[in-house]
Amino acid sequence: MSSQMELYQQVILEHNKRPRNFGKLEGGNRAAEGFNPLCGDHLRVYLEVTADGIIQQIAFEGSGCAICKASASMMTVALKGAKVEVAQAMFGEFQRLLKGELNPESAPNQLGKLKIFSGIWQYPARVKCAALAWHALSGALSNQPTVSTE
């Protein structure tokens, strides 16, 4: 594999194949849909947020490419049990990571395993794929039922 192939690392392929927290969340209290009209990717993110602002449960369903699904799956793993403010801060960090504006090795951040998407800015056409689940999450947190990447 060439070095540029880092987009399709084993972790991403594995999350694509066996997405975590995949399916509808029964008993959730927030949800939003995310569309990428250009490529047809479509996700729905479900949350159960407690009164004191903790993401107790998180799940997603929908269809998309490997980047989109793996990003959604890894997002749910990263945010389960997190405070809403932390999730929002991570969304900001993740967006900057996707744009190549945040170097996860030198700048302080809470991204953890999500750093794996750091090479994606070299693939401008694919940035939206990785961002879709996060946009849906943001929509769910701000009670915006549908978000579009366009």
Place this chain on the structure above:
Amino acid sequence: MSPPLDIQAVRRDFPVLDQMARGKPLIYMDSAATTLKPTSVVEAVTEHYRMGAANVHRGVHFLSEEATRKFDASREKVRAFLNAKEAAEVIFTSGTTGAINLVAHSFGSRLKPGDEIIISEMEHHSNIVPWQLLCERQGTILRVAPINDAGELLLPELEQLINARTRLVSIVAVSNALGTINPIEQIIAMAHSRDIPVLLDCAQAVAHKALDVQVLGVDFLAFSAHKLFGPTGVGVLYGRRALLDTMPPFLSGGDMIRSVSFAKTTYADLPAKFEAGTPHIAGVIGLGAAIDYVNALGLERIATAEAELLHYGTSCLRQIKGLQQVGTAAQKTSILGFTLDDIHPHDIGTLLDQEGIAIRAGHHCTQPLMQRFGLPATARASLAFYNTKAEIDALVVAIEKTQRLFA
């Protein structure tokens, strides 16, 4: 019968092919999105900006007259290419989309609520949305002719849609997503037997198939220069004079007038009536060079080379387990649409790109068609005469590598 194309010699006309992409020799299989440009076209465009650069149809000076001469010569080349009766029936537009919008606005402005327009399920968005907007403006009704699972238009169903309220049949000649060649002669005969005009979207057809508007008897025909080895931003609407003469202007302003006063403005004759504003002069000159290039190669020889590539590519892809071809019409141009089990087309596109292979992945601006097939997207390798069998072999290897990565 002329000798077959010397592909290696022809490839030298396209310097763009001689480069590395992602560290691999570039393999360009996205000609349905836009064809590559031969040196002669690039030079014609460059030459205009380098030594010409004047506006047309107004200057009395040397450069303007030169530009006008070349501009008008291009119109004559298009006329001959399409075998139109007169050059005035050739309207320069911004592209196929611009041409269809011209008809939808100008011809469409005369339509009444309840009048009907027929399109097909395999149309590009550019032959759907202008009609939907017309329906919103005028209360017209859009009828959609269905296709079968191979991606072929169902003619009896199309015929059934034709009725006393039908005012236009607007059909793609070759599908950009499937490669299907539609039976345009039969469609035109069917519509004309009821005195209904026909518009052909020839964006994909123009580089692969000879189009003779008089033999076809077609009323409107639209294409883009950039899918005919020419520049982007310029296209053609051919229209029969009898229709164009009765149609009101679409865009208005300079160049399209005979005289302007605040009391009354009168319009210029064809083709100027439909060409408001300074045209894409360099683009039109480049289109003329592209037609010269295609004529020198010969559309028949181009079609023969591409039929061979299509045949080879189709049988190669058929051997790949887990690959489904999308678009298997009996009559096709060299477009290979496909999906792979459990791999999204965008992942296919990115991974083939890693091998230096340019394909298109997505809905190809044919979302209703994708819905018809129950697919979010497809991968599409679209070939032109400058592609080789060795490149198809490389495509197969890259597809199999992608499958192994996702296994």
